[in-house]
Amino acid sequence: MNSAGTIKGQTGDWEIVIGMEVHAQVLSDAKLFSGASTAFGAEPNSQVSFIDAGMPGMLPVINRRCVEQAVRTGLGLNAKINLTSVFDRKNYFYPDLPAGYQISQYKSPIVGEGEVLIDLADGTTIPVGIERLHLEQDAGKSLHDQHPDHSYLDLNRAGVALMEIVTKPHMRSSEQAAAFLRKLRAIVRYLGTCDGNMDEGSMRADVNVSVCRAGGYDKFRATGAFEHLGTRCEVKNVNSLRFIAQAVEYEARRQVDILETGGTIRQETRLFDAKAGETRSMRSKEEAHDYRYFPDPDLLPLVLDAAWVGEIRKSLPELPDEKKARFVTLGLSAYDASVLVAERDTADYYEAMLASGAEAKAAANWLNNEYFGRLNKAGLAIADGPIPAKANSAIVQMVSSNLISGKIAKDLCDIVWNEGGDPREIVEARGLRQVTDTGAIEKAVDAVIAANPDKVEEVKAKPKLAAWFVGQVMKQTGGKANPQAVNAILKSRLGLPEEG
């Protein structure tokens, strides 16, 4: 589905328009403005400096690595790097916000406009505009269910660096929204700027959804005027790729139902309830906010050296889009290539197979048609699968060089999956080499023909039955006979035409 997700209403068609704000935790050892650790899952308040706790007189000093990661991500998003950016204070009271303000970037973010290409199921690719990326501090964590009338505060996360990545309202369906988040996650993982781990909250998406009458979106794109779009609702903290589609579908339908019954959409913050599969209003966020942003006087404007940005640009790894293009030049289909580059781990695995000698197309086919299925069935990520890239590469190479048959390759894969070991050694030790010795194959063919005179008669009328003979011969040889050789000998012995 390349075009907009259209919702059929009773009064006509509606279009969905989606924008996203993604909070991605910067991969760094220490926090954005302090020397406390960012490691996940530590004892309460054990990774909190006096700065993070907002103690009197404590001052922020920025972590160079976090700045570098933001720049790197901006470059990965094909975005403009702002050589001067400013840290502002966003003022509000909340127990998990120790200083009473969050240091963030409001008017002058470190990264400006950019673009991400997303790959859709129908094989098309569409661009999604990036509005900005800015650096800010994460908040602490409040635990509310430990005690009937107390909340407990753990500030370990307080001050961890986040990149807030804001898109333009360029996504038009739940599929596109999910594809964007998947692509963004792939990019930051390729870059090594965020681990993309949504379970641990390293990546959190807030999704802005609105609906408008068919045609409204095109008018918006043509004029830039938001009046052509509907009122949006922000769905907070959608924490998995699966939920994002559900949340968008539900929220869009809800808005259409309201509009079609003569209601109006109230701009509000809503929470996705994964259990119920619905969004609901967050009343607590409804009170009027007035964040009183102003430049943080404890910090100076962040001025980047253009040469440093240039060095970071030079150090960027090959990103999914470039990698995909390169894979296509190796003979892969666009679809196969996009599957292989979708996750950095997958692409790395595939490239490791090529590096140890597998042919590009054969390796891609083997992964897409064989190995990924096995991983899926076992519920394993590629990094956790039991067969190393080198071993799968060996299997693919042995097939390509006719050392083993495709059938044996599958059996061999079973053996390596369950028992481990070097595939080449296993083939030798267990005598799995393909039989290419014509004498031995002829013997097996003759034996099958001799044992089945009735079938020999039948095959003359129905040449397709030849396959049955091939199967029997393979059985006799324990699957090791070279199928082409078996075919050729059978045909000559049975007097069948070559093209059969």
Add this chain to the structure above:
Amino acid sequence: MSELTDLTLAEARDAVRAKKVSSVELTRAFTGAVEAARPLNAFVTETPERALEMAKASDARIAKGEGGLLEGLPLAIKDLFCTKGVRTTAGSNILSNFVPPYESTVSQNLWDAGAVMLGKTNMDEFAMGSSNETSHFGPVFNPWRSRSSNAKLVPGGSSGGSAAAVSGSLCLAATGTDTGGSIRQPAALSGIVGLKPTYGRCSRYGIVAFASSLDQAGPMTRTVRDAAILMRAMASVDPRDSTSVDVPVPDYEAGLDAGVKGLRVGIPKEYRIDGAPPEIDALWAEGVAWLKAQGAEIVDVSLPHTKYALPTYYIVAPAEASSNLARYDGVRFGRRAQGVRDIVDLYEKSRAEGFGREVQRRIMIGTYVLSSGYYDAYYIRAQKLRSLIARDFDEAYKKCDVLLAPATPCPAFAVGEKTADPVSMYLNDVFTVPVNLAGLPAIAVPAGLTKDGLPLGLQIIGKAFDEATVLRAGRAIEVAADFNAKPERWWRAA
């Protein structure tokens, strides 16, 4: 008048170095003076035991031939500097039980130089005040009294406790902080020297923040030489403060007596204000004559935006303060109100109980000027004015090297005299505030007495990071003024 407590910092340093007096003797003299001066209410927390321990350690180092710039010298620390293990209140009820687990960079620099801590001095709450009357721990009384009355006078503020402690010879010197005049104004009202260095010269790490873009620590001393000595020890380049500037700290004492021959001294005409007592103008004219007599070249300059400095300050400083003071919420440290319904109630009651009226007023103003719809009209406009004020100084310094101005528009006033009208209190800082807005160094030097016998100060304002010239010109004023008057020690009888 041959008590140990009458020594200047320089004299005490030389005596200790020459082993004419031990740090323990010196320290005992001062802890005694501190105790005897409790009627002044200059200290929030006295630390005599710690002082004695530090003094003993100093004497041990001196005996071994070691020792830093301030070895064995007893100082008082404004209670805005966090001192590890010693209660630090910022003059506020909300921090009345706060014991920092860390040391401010400036105080650490002093201990590293061998100084001895006598205690923490009283101050206006969160440094918001010009009379030391907003302290939760009660007002500080100026050691000086008028010849015509025994009324208790304010020492100025916010570093009023430090000013009184230095003026009353309760310590050799003290630290202060200056956001809009809080070192120079109390120094002038208490007859001592106060130096506010260039913004970025002293680390702000560990100093309870009032207005981050304006706050600077500096020395409060009895002589200009002492200010030079203490300044050198306080200043440092600190990786823990993003606004600490990476310039070397010179030996300020070395060039102190080089004189002002050929120095171009600017006289800013806008500092002549209507309604100021004639004594202020007269003293200023005298100052001009003194410097001229010593060979300085006098230049008339203009700082056209001077009159806008105070209103600009009263937007910028409260705005920053309203945000800086949000952390006092009764959750992680500080006072928490009892019997609260929920978290919002906890915040609102803890802050209402913990902050005094002036602090609340400034938080309210700051919140207002930053709030939606007012930000551009107030805060942004004020920051533009600040650019213009800083530009005025840049222009003036094309024609001169330092500026000479009065330090305050009036001498010490009576306790309670200006508390009813906030704006009249704010006007106290009319001559000091522009300097903070521009981030420049300036010194207040005692230069004369009113006919009622109260001290008045003159101010030398310098170029950024040119404290050396400021001190040299200040020394020239000090020499010419020959200010030797001391307050009577009436509190000892009290």
Add this chain to the structure above:
Amino acid sequence: MSVDKDTVRRIAKLARIALDEGRVEPMAAELNGIVQWVAQLDEVDVTGVAPMTSVVAQTLKMRDDVVTEGGTADALMANAPDGEDHFFVVPKVVE
């Protein structure tokens, strides 16, 4: 611009300072006094003037990405009005 009583209540709420009803009126008067006094800034033409963004002329210093702090939960909790098992404790927060 003048500060009315509703504004005072709103600002006090934003600043999280409990203000007894009896203090609203005097606070409005005090704030008005200050606001009217600072209004003199309006007479200055500030067109083309950039707001001051930093007092010192230097670029933002950066720290290395090294863990140098933490592991000080006891010291962190020492001043806490209420704490338990290294957690800060507050009245239940309803989300």
